[in-house]
Amino acid sequence: MKKNRIRKFFNDFSNTYNQKAFYGSRGLNYLNHIEIDFIKEATKDLKFSNLLEIGFGAGRNLLLFKDRNISLYGVDISEKMLQEAKKNLKNEKLNLKPHNAEEGLPSKDKLFDLVLCIRVLKYMKKWPFVISEISRTLKKSGYAIIEIPNLFSIHLLGLPWANYFLFFIPGFIKQLKKNNLEIIKIQKGAVFPFFIYKIINYKLLLKIIASVDRGLNKILPVGLISRNYIFLVKKISK
Numbered sequence: 630m631k632k633n634r635i636r637k638f639f640n641d642f643s644n645t646y647n648q649k650a651f652y653g654s655r656g657l658n659y660l661n662h663i664e665i666d667f668i669k670e671a672t673k674d675l676k677f678s679n680l681l682e683i684g685f686g687a688g689r690n691l692l693l694f695k696d697r698n699i700s701l702y703g704v705d706i707s708e709k710m711l712q713e714a715k716k717n718l719k720n721e722k723l724n725l726k727p728h729n730a731e732e733g734l735p736s737k738d739k740l741f742d743l744v745l746c747i748r749v750l751k752y753m754k755k756w757p758f759v760i761s762e763i764s765r766t767l768k769k770s771g772y773a774i775i776e777i778p779n780l781f782s783i784h785l786l787g788l789p790w791a792n793y794f795l796f797f798i799p800g801f802i803k804q805l806k807k808n809n810l811e812i813i814k815i816q817k818g819a820v821f822p823f824f825i826y827k828i829i830n831y832k833l834l835l836k837i838i839a840s841v842d843r844g845l846n847k848i849l850p851v852g853l854i855s856r857n858y859i860f861l862v863k864k865i866s867k
């Protein structure tokens with residue numbers, strides 16, 4: 630999808646985004662928690678001062694860090710999402726900019742202790758460049774948390790209608806290594822089509838679906854079946 634169309638898509642979506650994407654049903658909130666629980670767990674013991682989120686949306690992830698006395702930086706292509714995030718995050722150490730990350734990150738080298746890039750790389754054709762920008766702007770031993778949708782998953786069925794693209798996981802891992810980003814942890818996501826989670830509101834049914842997700846993810850190798858993957862990576866060398 631062209632940049633202007635992506636900007637318009639998220640501008641139009643901005644005031645209902647958090648509700649529709651994360652809290653609209655028990656199933657959506659389950660997907661939301663796979664991501665935010667991973668971020669919380671991965672960062673709970675880290676001491677850091679500067680955090681950047683690429684494509685921060687309505688601020689769901691930045692909110693997790695609001696009370697930790699951290700300078701929060703962010704870029705997002707949608708001005709309306711930016712307004713929404715500012716409403717949700719009342720933090721004086723906030724530095725959010727409207728910016729297309731595919732043009733590079735507006736930051737000096739080695740500034741950030743943590744970079745987040747969740748549900749967003751899939752809109753960027755120049756994603757290998759964005760990965761190199763993440764590496765450039767991370768401090769040595771800094772961390773990044775990056776989420777991507779998986780090519781070999783149920784996503785394939787929805788591809789003709791999707792406004793984003795899917796990742797070949799081994800190719801993505803190669804790109805991380807090329808940019809001195811060492812994988813510390815991988816979280817596999819859910820397995821079933823998105824609409825299933827969207828409509829599930831019954832606790833018991835969700836429990837069953839969640840246990841099938843966990844079971845399949847345990848037995849299948851990385852790169853197969855899970856709708857998405859979340860990587861915790863650490864910048865090594867330089």
Ligand SMILES: C[S@@+](CC[C@H](N)C(=O)[O-])C[C@H]1O[C@@H](n2cnc3c(N)ncnc32)[C@H](O)[C@@H]1O
Nearest residue numbers: 639684685686689705706707729730747749752
């Ligand atoms: C699906 S939302 C995810 C928001 C947030 N990361 C989260 O997990 O809640 C994707 C966000 O990425 C932004 N985005 C898409 N392409 C972008 C680009 N090239 N540069 C910066 N932001 C972009 C969109 O405007 C939108 O706010």
